[in-house]
Amino acid sequence: MPLTLAEKLISMHAGREVRAGELTVVKVDFAYVQDWTGPLTVDKIAELGAGLSSAPSHTAVFIDHASPSSFREVSSGHVKLREYARSSGCLLHDVGEGVSHLVLGEKITAPGMLMVGADSHTCQGGALGAFATGMGSTDIAVAIATGETWMLVPEAIRVEVTGRLKPGVYSKDIILYLIGLIGSDGATYQSLEFFGETIESLSIPGRTTISSMAVEAGGKCGLFEPDGHTLEWLRENGREGDYREIKADRGAHYARVIKIDAASLEPMVSFPHMVDNTRPVSHPDCRNVPVHQAYLGSTTNGYFEDFEAAAKVLKGRHAAPGARLVITPGTKSVYRKMMSSGLMDVFLDAGGVINSPGCGACPGSHEGILGDGENCVASINRNFKGRMGNPRAFVYLASPATVAASAIEGKLADPRRYL
Amino acid sequence: MSGKAWKFGDNISTDLIAAGRYAHLRTNLPELAKHVLEDARDEFRTGVKQGDFVVGGRNFGLGSSREHAPTIIKMAGTSCVAAKSFARIFFRNCINIGLPAVRVDTDRIDDGDELELDLAAGVLRDRTKGMELSFPPMPKVMTDILSAGGLVPYLKKNKGFKLA
Ligand code: SF4
Secondary structure, three states, rough: OOOOOOHHHHHHOOOOOOOOOEEEEEEEEEEEEEEHHHHHHHHHHHHHOOOOOOOOOHHHEEEOOOOOOOOOOHHHHHHHHHHHHHHHOOEEOOOOOHHHHHHHHHOOOOOOEEEEOOOOOHHHHHHHEEEEOOOHHHHHHHHHHHHHHEEEEEEEEEEEEEEOOOOOOOOOHHHHHHHHOOOOOOOOOEEEEOOOOHHOOOOHHHHHHHHHHHHHHOEEEEEEEEOOOHHHHHHHHOHHOOOOOOOOOOOOOEEEEEEEEEHHHOEEHHHHHOOOEEEEEOOOOHHHEOOOOEEEEEOOOOOOOHHHHHHHHHOOOOOOOOOEEEEEEOOHHHHHHHHOOOOHHHHOOEEEHHHHOOOOOOOOOOOOOOOOOOEEEEEEOOOOOOOOOOOOOEEOOOOOHHHHHHHHHHHHOOOHHHH | OOOEEEEOOOOOOOHHOOHHHHHHHHOHHHHHOOOOOOOOOOOHHHHOOOOOEOOOOOOOOOOOOHHHHHHHHHHOOOOOOOOEEEEEEHHHHHHOOOOOOEOOOOOHHOOOOEEEEEEOOOEEEEEOEEEEEEEEOHHHHHHHHHOOOOOOHHHHHHHHOOOO
């Protein structure tokens, strides 16, 4: 029987062929936690009375959400995580190394892997052809202790994107458009699988923007077939040998097929306080929306290519008075490349302030918390009330180029004017 | 299990349940629990009584994987979260910590209604309205985890997953 990508990847780890709707136990190739969910995972491992980790080299702790920490309670949680990493022998990515999913994309994630993380955006791994999904602290404790988890094999939605993206329109606009179309629960419990010439043309960073946001439509994963771009990315990161081909079978059953004409897309904006509350930037609602903070970074747009797109718009220009431009490189290697390529100068000349690599302002606990009544346009992935630290503030989601254009004008703006 | 209904709307995110600005309290659950659902409905955290029900609309618990969200709902004494639909990770977290999460048409439940959950029968009773709302049976592994009181006690008992 022909299989979807999700069915194929899960079957590879279940030791038998499984189909959508079946429950199965799977072998986990890699499990990880971050500093907000990790301390609870460490407690649960202790409660289980299990050994520290069944496969320490396939387990990682990331200190990225509060990095460096601004609260002593969080710092003490970090102490606990470092101690766990030391005693279990698992990998530790400490303060300043970057966002878990992005670091893994550089160093670990590979086609055919099955990964679970105590972070909802774990689904980003799908960009490289891994079955990757987010779970809670207890589930990850069990995966770390036993090397297994159970799951329901998801039904899949096939998203076919064709046509050439116009200048100023990016993969972020594709995924914002899709979520606006199907809604924040439009893919709940399902696998979003992406195909078509536009998808094939996207680099791995472009694909990670889409896969990371699968969860914003309720999806369990966002999957892409590995191809030449995947091989190229692995090669750039010194991991060419990790490549393998995995394709969805022809004739596989999809619960729904969605076709998107990329050529007709415009830059998109999600309005507060829901990701599916989208408008094209030319919509009248986007006129005269003041921007107090323009924010670049996060899982979704934290690779070099994302900052490059923003720098193209910002080069030789300056943020408007009253608009703060805050930038958080996704990983340390992105940070280095931003320095060596001159991007940092562009951002500093534009009035930008640079955070250390990590989650920065995205989760709302440091490095750019919003004030009462303030608006932020951000390249992050969600805009729920309270997201960037203040339930009385408003978060608009957009591509890095749209964020950059909005910084220049001090209000929501169309990046195409600056390209 | 019985108690009073606290009604919430659609799309109650984990940011509304356990806000990011209280992230520093995540290693101190009793303190974090004082802020449960604060940004969704502030009076809940002070008014909730042992056994009460959190009743949501569509897509309850969307957003982050933070297990702290269902954990502090449970710590508030809540016997069950009932909603029209749940976000995937939140639902799984509820089961893993032993907090029943049931899918029913909550439109007909009003704030303050007296509710009673019969998990085995698959029924949520609204005693104020004299109506019964049934929910689809959960897979056996989930009811087993729930009846063991969560995933950790379940695994200690079973030494592995029993799916059938
Ligand atoms: S950058 Fe934002 S979305 Fe990504 S892991 Fe950090 S808090 Fe989560």
